[in-house]
Amino acid sequence: MKKSVLTRYRVMAYVTGVLLVLLTLGVIAKYLLHIDGADGFTTAVGIAHGWLYVLYLVVAFDLGSKAKWPVKKQLWVLLAGTIPTAAFFVERKVSQELQARVAQDAPVVAKA
Numbered sequence: 001m002k003k004s005v006l007t008r009y010r011v012m013a014y015v016t017g018v019l020l021v022l023l024t025l026g027v028i029a030k031y032l033l034h035i036d037g038a039d040g041f042t043t044a045v046g047i048a049h050g051w052l053y054v055l056y057l058v059v060a061f062d063l064g065s066k067a068k069w070p071v072k073k074q075l076w077v078l079l080a081g082t083i084p085t086a087a088f089f090v091e092r093k094v095s096q097e098l099q100a101r102v103a104q105d106a107p108v109v110a111k112a
Contacts, residue, residue: 001066003102009063010091012056013080017087019049024084056081067098 026042029035057078064074080090 001098001101005063005066006095006098006102008059010095012052012059013087013091013094016049016053016056016081017085017091019045019052020081020084020087023049053081056087063094063098067101 023042023045026038026045030038030042060077060081061074064077069077077090077094080086
């Protein structure tokens with residue numbers, strides 16, 4: 001497995017996680033605190049999170065298929081983008097697990 005596959009996943013996990021936390025804070029500000037301007041913020045962040053979550057699904061599925069994960073693990077990683085802060089913890093666990101595999105598959109460069 002290439003390092004770029006893991007890097008793409010890590011970037012999308014962080015982006016999705018940050019947007020979901022911002023969306024959660026926006027919803028709290030809008031519905032619980034009744035803050036002016038929270039409506040527009042929540043709408044913009046919600047749309048961004050929705051579209052980028054779809055991209056996260058594609059990238060995470062690609063990673064899972066190349067890592068040959070079982071279906072349950074694949075589903076957990078895919079759902080991590082819907083639970084606030086879960087994407088950060090799942091990303092860390094996945095990265096630690098796959099770092100050795102990525103390093104093992106890396107080609108050895110001959111020095112001149």
